[in-house]
Amino acid sequence: MTEREPTLAGWGNLPVPGREVLSEDLPAVTRGAVLSRGMGRSYGDSSLPPPSRREVVGTRLADRILAWDPASGLLRAEAGFTLWEFNRLFLRRGWFISATPGTQFVSLGGMVAADVHGKGHHWYGGFGAHLRALRLRVADGSIVDCGPGHEPELFWATVGGMGLTGHILEVECQTQAIPSPWIHSESERIDDIDQFIDALKRSSETWPFSVGWIDCLSRGRKMGRGIFDRGRWATPEETGGRPLPVTRRLAVPFNFPSWVLNRLTVQAFNTAIYWHHFRRSRRGLRHPDSFFYPLDAILHWNRIYGRRGFTQYQCVLPDSAGKGAARRFLELLTSRGGASFLCVIKDAGAQGQGMLSFLRPGISIALDIPVRDDTQRLVDTLNELVIAEGGRIYLAKDAFTRPEHYAAMDPRLPAFQAVRDRWDPARSIRSAQSVRVFGDPP
Amino acid sequence: MKVVFLGATRGMGRALARLLAERGDSLFLLGRDEEELVRSAADLQARGRGEAVRHAACDLGAPEGFAAALDAADAALAGFDAVVVTAGMFATQDQLEADVALAHRLLVVDFANTVVFCEHARKRLLARGGGTLCVFSSVAGDRGRKPVVLYGAAKAGLSHYLEGLDHKFRADGLRTVCVKPGFVRTGMTAGLKAPPFAGEPEGVARAVLAAIDRGTPELYTPGIWAHVMRVIRWLPRFVMRKIKF
Numbered sequence: 001m002t003e004r005e006p007t008l009a010g011w012g013n014l015p016v017p018g019r020e021v022l023s024e025d026l027p028a029v030t031r032g033a034v035l036s037r038g039m040g041r042s043y044g045d046s047s048l049p050p051p052s053r054r055e056v057v058g059t060r061l062a063d064r065i066l067a068w069d070p071a072s073g074l075l076r077a078e079a080g081f082t083l084w085e086f087n088r089l090f091l092r093r094g095w096f097i098s099a100t101p102g103t104q105f106v107s108l109g110g111m112v113a114a115d116v117h118g119k120g121h122h123w124y125g126g127f128g129a130h131l132r133a134l135r136l137r138v139a140d141g142s143i144v145d146c147g148p149g150h151e152p153e154l155f156w157a158t159v160g161g162m163g164l165t166g167h168i169l170e171v172e173c174q175t176q177a178i179p180s181p182w183i184h185s186e187s188e189r190i191d192d193i194d195q196f197i198d199a200l201k202r203s204s205e206t207w208p209f210s211v212g213w214i215d216c217l218s219r220g221r222k223m224g225r226g227i228f229d230r231g232r233w234a235t236p237e238e239t240g241g242r243p244l245p246v247t248r249r250l251a252v253p254f255n256f257p258s259w260v261l262n263r264l265t266v267q268a269f270n271t272a273i274y275w276h277h278f279r280r281s282r283r284g285l286r287h288p289d290s291f292f293y294p295l296d297a298i299l300h301w302n303r304i305y306g307r308r309g310f311t312q313y314q315c316v317l318p319d320s321a322g323k324g325a326a327r328r329f330l331e332l333l334t335s336r337g338g339a340s341f342l343c344v345i346k347d348a349g350a351q352g353q354g355m356l357s358f359l360r361p362g363i364s365i366a367l368d369i370p371v372r373d374d375t376q377r378l379v380d381t382l383n384e385l386v387i388a389e390g391g392r393i394y395l396a397k398d399a400f401t402r403p404e405h406y407a408a409m410d411p412r413l414p415a416f417q418a419v420r421d422r423w424d425p426a427r428s429i430r431s432a433q434s435v436r437v438f439g440d441p442p
Numbered sequence: 443m444k445v446v447f448l449g450a451t452r453g454m455g456r457a458l459a460r461l462l463a464e465r466g467d468s469l470f471l472l473g474r475d476e477e478e479l480v481r482s483a484a485d486l487q488a489r490g491r492g493e494a495v496r497h498a499a500c501d502l503g504a505p506e507g508f509a510a511a512l513d514a515a516d517a518a519l520a521g522f523d524a525v526v527v528t529a530g531m532f533a534t535q536d537q538l539e540a541d542v543a544l545a546h547r548l549l550v551v552d553f554a555n556t557v558v559f560c561e562h563a564r565k566r567l568l569a570r571g572g573g574t575l576c577v578f579s580s581v582a583g584d585r586g587r588k589p590v591v592l593y594g595a596a597k598a599g600l601s602h603y604l605e606g607l608d609h610k611f612r613a614d615g616l617r618t619v620c621v622k623p624g625f626v627r628t629g630m631t632a633g634l635k636a637p638p639f640a641g642e643p644e645g646v647a648r649a650v651l652a653a654i655d656r657g658t659p660e661l662y663t664p665g666i667w668a669h670v671m672r673v674i675r676w677l678p679r680f681v682m683r684k685i686k687f
Contacts, residue, residue: 022632024452061629064456064481068488078481089464089489 008056011302012043013255013309014371014399016051016432020058026079030137030167033057035431037163038080038107042114043312044399045432046162051442057167059109066170074132076172079109084296086175091288092244095175096233098124098208102344104293109168114396115160115354119209119231119292121364122349126357128159130173136166139424143169148353157419160354162395164434165423178233181244183209183291185231186283189274193224193327197363200347203230209291212345215270216367217263219334224327226345227277231291239285247289251299258306261370266340305370312397313382314366316348316359321389326363332385333367336378340367355416358394366397376400383409395433406437413438443574444522446515448472448500448559449529451482453628454578457647458528463490470515470522472500473529502529502551508562516566524574524654525563527556532630538592545592552596557603564607564616572615576654577604581622581662584671588686608659617657621650624667639666 008018020037023029030036036057037047049056059080067076073095075086084104086097101116110116112134117126124130133147134155144166146155158165190196196212203210210230218225295301302310317325326345333340344366351360369375379400386393392409393401407413417438420427430440443462450459450471463469463486471486473479479497487495496518500511515522531551538545560577567573582590583597590597604620612618625631626641641664653661662668674687 022629024456024629061632064485065488066481066484068484070492 008040008048009309010040010042010044010047010399012311012371012399013302013305013307014044014311015309016045016048018049018054018056021055022058022061024061026057026059026062026167026169027137027143029057030169031141032428033167035163035429036079036109036167038110038113039082039105041103041106041110042396043310044397045436046114046396046398047110048432050430050432050435050440059107059168062169063107067172073175073177074172075175076133076170077108078170079112079168080107081171082107083111087288090175091178091181094178094181096178096288097127097130097173098176099127099130100292101127102293103296104289105296108171108173109163112159112168112171113161113163114394115352115357116396117346117348117352117359117364119211119229119346121359122204122210122347123208124176125349126160126352126354126359127173128156128352128354128357130175131155131159131171132174133170133172134158134168135170137169138166139426139428147172153419154423156353157355157416160352160357161416162356162431162433164429164431164438165420166429180234180236180239181288182234182239182242183231183286183288184234184238184284185229185286185291186281187227187229187277188281189225189277189279190228191225192222193330194323196224196226196228196345197323197326199228200345200363203228204347204349208232210347213273214330214343214345214365215274216330216333216340216343217267217270223334224330225274226343227274229291231286234285242285244287247287247297249297249299252301252303255303255307256305258308258370261305263337305368308371310368310370311375311379311399312366312368313379314358314364314394314397315382315386315391316362316364316394317386317389317391318360318362321362321391325389325391326365328389329365329382329385332381336381340369343367355412355419356395356410358392358396360392362391364394366394380405395437398433398437401437403437403439443467443524444470444519445524445526446470446472446512446519446522446563448502448525448527449578450486450526451475451478453528453630454623454626454643454646454650455526455528456482457643458526458650459486460489461647461651463487463495466491468493468519469495470519471495471497472511472515473497474499474501474503502531502555502559503547505555505558508559512562512566521570522573523567523570524576525560525567526654527559527563527575527577530556530578532593534634535589535591535593548593549596552593553599556600560603560607564611568611568614568616572611572617574617574619574654574657575604575607576619576621576650578621578623579604581624581667581671584622585674585677585682587674587682605660612659618659619650619653619657620660621646621653622660622662622667622671624662624664624670626664639664639670 007015009015062078207230214226449455483495582594608618
């Protein structure tokens with residue numbers, strides 16, 4: 001009996017040969033390692049080893065809080081400490097990480113590497129804006145502390161740098177005090193994409209958190225219809241001191257066969273969600289789990305896309321492209337028949353200081369694409385439009401973008417590579433993605 | 443509860459110490475690496491109710507330091523009522539067969555020294571009318587098996603000792619909890635091929651906490667290992683010689 005070679009995949013279930021080296025002692029295992037990976041929640045190949053290597057460090061056992069100041073909310077922790085753990089411990093004590101992404105099953109190290117953003121980007125910026133210090137193991141083997149005031153170049157290259165500047169060992173960040181652990185939210189049914197953009201931009205001025213869900217299959221007058229959700233922390237008076245219950249979770253037990261998701265089933269799902277929100281608007285108290293992390297309620301939800309896996313396409317269309325950019329994007333998408341369960345639209349605020357931070361002022365659109373034979377062509381087509389509109393894609397989601405397309409989207413790339421030239425000229429730290437997109441040696 | 447904890451920095455010990463801290467128990471950490479103790483103490487303090495978590499050096503390889511370490515814990519906690527030992531050494535059968543010195547060290551640390559540490563702890567607990575002594579042994583000690591001949595021998599001795607303690611001193615108020623984890627995915631077992639029914643440290647920790655509260659003398663965890671080991675113990679020798687398990 002021969003043993004099957006172990007494989008490693010991102011959240012999109014597109015595996016490569018590889019395995020995680022797990023240890024509580026990150027300083028020991030990162031020595032000479034090619035890459036570190038946290039919870040593996042990036043969708044594509046950001047956390048996967050380059051083709052010539054088989055092992056990456058897994059940080060999830062290095063999960064200790066190293067310092068917590070209950071007066072100021074300053075947190076320092078090992079890179080594998082998860083946002084889920086933070087929320088479990090501190091949400092009810094009145095603290096939150098406002099730059100929270102759409103899942104809490106992420107490590108602090110991963111949040112730094114992707115400079116994650118969430119429903120509050122227009123208000124709070126990305127995670128990088130809340131960082132105070134990082135400890136890295138850099139390519140020459142030494143351990144370097146950096147922050148906005150110390151080795152700032154290395155620091156800002158690491159924020160959003162996809163783990164390519166060094167192994168993130170420790171993270172220090174500022175968390176925010178919240179008046180209660182509940183969200184007060186208002187949601188609204190929206191008829192088309194233009195109204196959606198207006199609603200997003202309008203509510204950004206008064207609401208710290210907002211997000212829209214779009215039915216990507218609707219066309220014509222109804223194109224871009226969906227549900228718009230916005231929220232703020234509820235006041236203690238609004239909650240009446242109600243304790244926050246622990247969320248129960250379901251799990252998808254196995255990979256669905258690939259025929260389950262087709263145009264008809266997705267259309268039925270999207271229509272059902274749209275009309276489930278029958279009243280035009282709703283308001284009230286929401287559990288932060290359901291507001292910030294609706295998909296976390298179903299563990300392993302990525303299995304619904306089956307063994308062929310899926311990719312997520314997320315781009316930002318800058319304000320400079322005008323209000324019509326989102327409509328042009330959706331028109332192209334629907335004309336190509338890209339069936340997507342989830343299409344999420346968000347308002348993006350000021351560009352982060354990270355050298356490769358994804359968002360810039362504009363509209364962010366994210367959609368899941370089940371992998372089929374023509375996925376590469378679809379991504380290429382969408383990328384060409386995004387380049388023409390002056391936008392860019394999110395590396396943490398990407399598995400298909402071509403190097404020339406990424407270079408055309410992100411004029412900051414040479415500056416980022418210059419920092420890597422200084423700290424890691426041989427590119428001894430690299431990933432499957434950096435080989436594919438940045439041309440690192442295999 | 444006021445708990446002295448030897449081995450809280452890693453693996454199942456880390457997970458169990460967190461549960462104790464989060465429900466408000468007082469902790470005093472023992473371990474051999476000062477920096478690791480400082481980091482784990484900070485973690486547990488942040489998770490707890492703000493009470494400082496203190497620590498002292500204690501190396502299972504150096505039994506001459508046991509009494510002083512337990513005295514330091516006793517002073518800091520103003521009298522402890524529980525002692526938890528999750529620390530220990532692990533090496534694969536191949537490594538131990540290849541290196542007799544390593545085998546000797548493991549047998550001394552996992553059996554002789556652990557027992558001596560427990561003797562110090564047991565006397566202090568009994569002197570104040572009892573308390574809980576929770577020690578991590580292993581399913582490896584239940585039967586002589588090919589992959590754990592040496593490690594299993596040390597753990598068999600430890601399990602035996604703990605059973606004896608329970609029989610002799612339960613009536614005096616000493617609650618001995620012998621934990622026998624099956625395969626659990628921790629840093630210690632990372633890189634080994636996980637068998638079916640492999641557990642997670644958090645699940646083990648929850649079961650152990652319940653056993654500590656109830657004073658269960660022997661705990662297999664994950665629970666299915668109680669049944670697996672029952673079968674293993676019944677298997678005749680001619681079968682044990684054939685199988686690899």
